[in-house]
Amino acid sequence: MKNISEHILTEPLKDFIQRLLAFMPNLLTCLIIFVFGFIAAWIVKYVVSKIANLLRVDRFCAKVGITETFGKVGIKGPPARLLSRIFYWLVLIIFVIIALYTLRVPAIEKLLEKFFLYLPDLFVAALLIIIGYILGNFLGRTALIASVNAGVKFSRLLGKGVKAIVVLLAFVMALEQLGIGRGTVIVAFTILFGGFVFALSLSFGLGGKDIARQYLEGKVKGESEEKDDLTHI
């Protein structure tokens, strides 16, 4: 009976305690790294905030339309602060990962390995979306102003269309980078984009046939919009 209780209870318990004691230094290291991570993240946040202010990041973001875009999706506050927070979390996550590694638990190690391999793709995808957004905003605004100055009636729609196409393209590229539904996304995008262009051509053709006729008549017969004799300079 004594042997049985030793075999079933005492020995596993001893074993568990031994393992726990062996694990304790790792856990302690993990906690220390975690605390250091907090401190390092806070320092990085402070430094990035100072550098961003020095480089006038807020002014640049306002200029290229990032602040406006963030505002529209509910992200309030100056972009410099947002950037410093991103760095804060980035540093903290890195420290958390390092801390978890020190635990030497095989399951966690495997998970982290996969995560690390995926990280560059994630970074490139995020970058593609950010660049797409900035470029979309810029080109959309260029199209809007140019079409207003050319006297095009549906300028705002045109500007939004240009922006949407650029952002959509960036989004598709990002998904492609992440390997999410690779074939499906490209086919879907091709169909969607082709359909959009077709719809646009059709609506232009039907809606603007009179304008097109007038324009061509003007070109062929030499008739055009009534010009004035004003010299602006």
Next chain:
Amino acid sequence: MPENSVILGEDIREQIEEVKEADILVGVPSYNNARTIVHVVKAVEAGLSKYFPDNKSVLVNSDGGSIDGTMKVVKETTVDFASMLVRHQLGGYRKFVTPYHGVPGKGSAFRTIFEIARVLKVKACAVVDSDLRSITPEWIELLIKPILNEDYDYVSPYYLRHKYDGTITNTIVYPITRALYGKRIRQPIGGDFGFSGRLASFYLTKDVWDTNVARFGIDIWMTTTAVANAFKVCQAFLGAKIHDAKDPGADLSAMLHQVVSSVFDLTEEYFPVWSKVSNSEPVSTFGFVYSVGLEPIKVNLDGMIEKFKLGAEELSSFYESFLPTELLRYLGDMAGKTKDNFSIPDDLWVEIIYNFALAYHKRVMSQEHLLKSLTPLYLGKVASFVIETWESTAEEVEQRLEDLCIAFEKAKMYLVEKWER
């Protein structure tokens, strides 16, 4: 040679060596102007002979790489002095024909002219456009004499123009330049100027020759630099300016962007100067000022108002980021009005321009987007101005512009106060 001096060609250096010094230099920048430059060169040569026969003079043609034989035409052009009852230049006359170096543009052509003026230690210079049809020998007298005889440093041109000519100058450039720098120079971007050798050397010390000043902004840059650096300025009445029409396909918004950005860029450099200036003062005007009857001209008012309405509606969310709400509300109201009650008052226009200047200064967005978005509002102001002055004489229109300028001057503190905030 100073560090930023332009590299002159070997050929031109040799010619300068021969001449050594000169009293007067007249520069003619050119690019494919073979058709029109003959008249300009003849007028300059006749002007120099008639009004400055005892001075040693130089004509410099600074060319941007013409392929139509402009340089050859300049070299071969001669004046029949006998038919003009003018005697040959006694002080000596030389003609330099040289291509300029640097970024393509009128500014780079002028830089070469300034450099030759500096090396030759000239006392007085003038620059005239190579596409002028109406230039006469008297232009040279009017641009040079205030420098030589009256000790002025800068002579701005004052042309006889139709009441609706130069609407960008009238509604933006003249009023804002006058309000900022305090000198009533009526046509600060005229294109033909007189200046002293001292000022030419000063221009050369400025590090602007790789910027838009070299490309398209040289005219307002010369005027503003002269005024802001306290050089003695005046203007000369030259009569009508008739020249080749600008490219008819040229986009108004691009033109507006070029002109207004040139003005706004200078406000950055000279804030310490203009922030201290209040009111304005007239400058001396030389020449025999006269006016002629107004010829009726065609103005597409409906087209301008339509474009204003389109801009006010479609760009409203864009304007929201830098124009005050009250102002936007007024523009929105105007977009709903008919031609009969369409009006953009002066104080509102001043507020628009000052807010554009502030947005440009604070770089709240792409500067090109910002200034191109001014086009519909500018057309609205021009339409409003035309409606208001359709029956007015040239003198009445001039008085009306005076009111606009005063509105710019009165509201200047608004710009100064918000500039550094």
